[in-house]
Amino acid sequence: MFDFQYFTPTKVVFGKNTESRVAELIREFGGTKILIHYGGGSVVRSGLLKRVTDSLDAAGLAYVTLGGAVPNPHLGLVYEGIELCKKEGVDFLLGVGGGSAIDSAKAIGYGVANEGDVWDFYDYKRKATGCLPIGVILTIAATGSEMSDSSVITKEEGLVKRGYSSDYCRPKFAIMNPELTMTLPDYQTACGCTDIMMHTMERYFTNGGNMDITDALAEGLLRTVKDNALILCKDPKNYDARAEVMWAGSLAHNGLTGCGNDGGDWMTHKLEHELGGLYDVAHGAGLAAIWGSWARYVYKDCLPRFKKFAINVMGVEDSGSDEEIALRGIEAMEDFYRSINMPTNLRELGVEATDEDLVLMAQKCAIGVGGEMGSAKVLNEEAMLAIYRASM
Amino acid sequence: MFDFQYFTPTKVVFGKNTESRVAELIREFGGTKILIHYGGGSVVRSGLLKRVTDSLDAAGLAYVTLGGAVPNPHLGLVYEGIELCKKEGVDFLLGVGGGSAIDSAKAIGYGVANEGDVWDFYDYKRKATGCLPIGVILTIAATGSEMSDSSVITKEEGLVKRGYSSDYCRPKFAIMNPELTMTLPDYQTACGCTDIMMHTMERYFTNGGNMDITDALAEGLLRTVKDNALILCKDPKNYDARAEVMWAGSLAHNGLTGCGNDGGDWMTHKLEHELGGLYDVAHGAGLAAIWGSWARYVYKDCLPRFKKFAINVMGVEDSGSDEEIALRGIEAMEDFYRSINMPTNLRELGVEATDEDLVLMAQKCAIGVGGEMGSAKVLNEEAMLAIYRASM
Numbered sequence: 184m185f186d187f188q189y190f191t192p193t194k195v196v197f198g199k200n201t202e203s204r205v206a207e208l209i210r211e212f213g214g215t216k217i218l219i220h221y222g223g224g225s226v227v228r229s230g231l232l233k234r235v236t237d238s239l240d241a242a243g244l245a246y247v248t249l250g251g252a253v254p255n256p257h258l259g260l261v262y263e264g265i266e267l268c269k270k271e272g273v274d275f276l277l278g279v280g281g282g283s284a285i286d287s288a289k290a291i292g293y294g295v296a297n298e299g300d301v302w303d304f305y306d307y308k309r310k311a312t313g314c315l316p317i318g319v320i321l322t323i324a325a326t327g328s329e330m331s332d333s334s335v336i337t338k339e340e341g342l343v344k345r346g347y348s349s350d351y352c353r354p355k356f357a358i359m360n361p362e363l364t365m366t367l368p369d370y371q372t373a374c375g376c377t378d379i380m381m382h383t384m385e386r387y388f389t390n391g392g393n394m395d396i397t398d399a400l401a402e403g404l405l406r407t408v409k410d411n412a413l414i415l416c417k418d419p420k421n422y423d424a425r426a427e428v429m430w431a432g433s434l435a436h437n438g439l440t441g442c443g444n445d446g447g448d449w450m451t452h453k454l455e456h457e458l459g460g461l462y463d464v465a466h467g468a469g470l471a472a473i474w475g476s477w478a479r480y481v482y483k484d485c486l487p488r489f490k491k492f493a494i495n496v497m498g499v500e501d502s503g504s505d506e507e508i509a510l511r512g513i514e515a516m517e518d519f520y521r522s523i524n525m526p527t528n529l530r531e532l533g534v535e536a537t538d539e540d541l542v543l544m545a546q547k548c549a550i551g552v553g554g555e556m557g558s559a560k561v562l563n564e565e566a567m568l569a570i571y572r573a574s575m
Numbered sequence: 576m577f578d579f580q581y582f583t584p585t586k587v588v589f590g591k592n593t594e595s596r597v598a599e600l601i602r603e604f605g606g607t608k609i610l611i612h613y614g615g616g617s618v619v620r621s622g623l624l625k626r627v628t629d630s631l632d633a634a635g636l637a638y639v640t641l642g643g644a645v646p647n648p649h650l651g652l653v654y655e656g657i658e659l660c661k662k663e664g665v666d667f668l669l670g671v672g673g674g675s676a677i678d679s680a681k682a683i684g685y686g687v688a689n690e691g692d693v694w695d696f697y698d699y700k701r702k703a704t705g706c707l708p709i710g711v712i713l714t715i716a717a718t719g720s721e722m723s724d725s726s727v728i729t730k731e732e733g734l735v736k737r738g739y740s741s742d743y744c745r746p747k748f749a750i751m752n753p754e755l756t757m758t759l760p761d762y763q764t765a766c767g768c769t770d771i772m773m774h775t776m777e778r779y780f781t782n783g784g785n786m787d788i789t790d791a792l793a794e795g796l797l798r799t800v801k802d803n804a805l806i807l808c809k810d811p812k813n814y815d816a817r818a819e820v821m822w823a824g825s826l827a828h829n830g831l832t833g834c835g836n837d838g839g840d841w842m843t844h845k846l847e848h849e850l851g852g853l854y855d856v857a858h859g860a861g862l863a864a865i866w867g868s869w870a871r872y873v874y875k876d877c878l879p880r881f882k883k884f885a886i887n888v889m890g891v892e893d894s895g896s897d898e899e900i901a902l903r904g905i906e907a908m909e910d911f912y913r914s915i916n917m918p919t920n921l922r923e924l925g926v927e928a929t930d931e932d933l934v935l936m937a938q939k940c941a942i943g944v945g946g947e948m949g950s951a952k953v954l955n956e957e958a959m960l961a962i963y964r965a966s967m
């Protein structure tokens with residue numbers, strides 16, 4: 184068991200019509216001039232943006248808006264947001280949307296609160312010393328960015344996708360109304376469920392310092408998302424299932440399911456980041472396409488965890504050798520992915536990569552993690568390439 | 576499923592020797608003049624108080640000290656602390672100890688930050704509008720006060736024990752070093768485990784709005800505390816088991832295990848509060864002594880939850896009628912209490928109450944809850960008396 188720090192200051196306001204409280208919450212956390220940052224047109228088309236601006240108008244709160252945050256949000260828009268905030272004297276950021284809008288808002292917040300080029304933080308060159316306060320209205324359950332300390336930004340030049348984490352960017356409040364997620368395409372819902380589970384699975388498959396209670400919480404969370412993802416495949420408008428998944432998304436990535444361990448493995452995410460950088464695939468689908476190959480490559484080096492996962496999460500029978508149980512758990516997870524129409528390899532993902540592409544991704548991934556990384560099993564560039572090849 | 580708010584801003588710093596970071600954390604949250612508030616002599620005898628004051632001296636932080644917080648902490652000492660803070664210009668409270676010291680510090684914090692008599696808040700007469708910032712060094716895993724919004728104070732006149740809850744009193748930081756709990760008498764360790772489990776059981780046994788994920792987290796937490804309480808009976812110096820219980824204590828009462836439900840039942844706590852007021856018994860032992868009688872009185876009105884508890888927490892076989900399964904779960908819980916040397920009735924608790932005493936407690940309890948209360952089953956004064964009588 185390792186020492187840990189747990190810090191989740193975000194005030195979560197969860198339930199129907201909670202977006203009506205946005206102005207009150209911005210005031211509570213000191214905002215007077217707001218940048219409303221959002222992604223595509225759905226926030227506009229659904230009327231949500233208008234409801235938000237009407238609320239701010241009614242409360243006498245000044246604001247500017249900036250849309251256009253895309254999946255794998257771009258550095259260029261972040262620069263634009265920083266300029267806009269400085270020009271307009273913005274003192275509070277409101278991200279409206281999913282992880283893209285929130286991550287982009289976090290990067291803007293770093294850029295306003297710190298001198299110099301904000302990319303330096305994502306490029307591991309220096310550390311931020313602050314961030315503009317951020318509030319969130321969540322419309323996609325997936326990245327957990329609404330409570331997490333992390334954001335992921337893609338630099339257009341060379342398609343470099345990098346994450347940066349610090350407590351400064353944890354949102355002050357998160358408004359979570361499960362109804363706002365109901366218009367999502369089924370594919371995006373399944374991608375979200377996959378991402379949510381992976382945030383906890385990355386923390387779960389480790390060789391260091393696990394705690395009983397952390398495991399119990401992680402396993403309970405994984406079972407819940409699995410069950411409710413299946414419900415949402417058949418009944419996408421099911422409010423309770425939407426709510427289960429939405430709340431799980433926050434808990435899966437706010438640190439709770441990693442307390443006491445070594446920080447987790449995170450190689451599936453790193454391998455997917457290169458995919459997302461090169462092919463602009465949906466993050467959750469990319470994770471599903473990689474995970475099985477990763478799991479088969481590493482499971483023998485992390486056998487107790489894979490066995491426990493098989494039994495306690497996937498409901499595999501506790502019979503046969505540990506390796507057999509672990510493999511049945513991996514198969515059951517892949518079956519689950521298929522049952523929610525997620526890919527289990529790159530072809531199913533729609534990526535027709537050449538071997539040169541795979542070599543390039545492995546090179547970039549190895550550079551990105553500083554040579555080698557992993558807790559279930561430490562992976563170097565050769566291992567990364569082997570996993571990419573197995574995932575074809 | 577009900578709407579909910581979740582707000583746990585406390586920065587948890589967990590692990591060995593973490594108390595060495597106390598001065599750094601006080602500075603981070605703006606403290607310049609500190610009241611160190613603690614309970615009995617163990618904090619002095621163990622050398623912890625000296626280590627804390629040495630740290631503050633080294634950091635150039637001014638402080639005053641106030642000891643004497645007793646179990647079921649008294650209003651008189653709270654008044655004394657408020658006076659001391661005002662006289663000395665204290666701007667930060669440091670509670671060192673268990674729930675008594677922390678709850679007492681919270682009440683002092685309310686008293687300094689609000690005009691008028693602090694007892695008004697505990698007497699439901701008005702609401703606080705602030706609280707002095709509080710940090711905690713936890714030495715007993717039990718009440719969860721280190722992350723919770725609640726404090727319980729006893730007014731000496733008439734032995735009136737009342738709780739008050741608001742987000743204002745949630746500690747800014749909580750230093751949790753499991754080693755600091757190792758010198759606790761075994762009885763106190765078992766009382767702590769009982770209290771921790773009860774904080775989640777109170778939220779679990781409801782008839783309103785339960786969420787799958789909340790249930791899964793609650794059940795995982797309960798199983799973890801149960802297993803580790805048994806380990807600590809045989810091996811009280813087991814660091815990992817101490818850590819599991821300590822972290823569970825915070826999560827059991829910070830709101831996590833009640834998200835989405837109606838707030839919980841809380842009648843076992845209310846019934847015990849009257850016991851604690853009259854007899855000054857250990858809170859955890861009082862809860863154990865009451866719970867079985869409460870459970871048998873209410874389980875038919877909350878059968879799905881008692882069945883689920885029996886199977887998922889106590890490991891009871893899923894066979895027979897729902898009532899049989901529920902009753903076997905209650906019996907298994909009472910067996911567990913016995914196995915950690917907790918009482919399962921008032922006689923085992925050492926309370927030789929007359930029937931007039933029971934009548935008086937039921938009267939006071941009914942007044943305290945405003946007539947009737949409960950979610951598993953709504954209890955009036957008559958029902959409370961029946962449970963007290965059954966617990967003899």
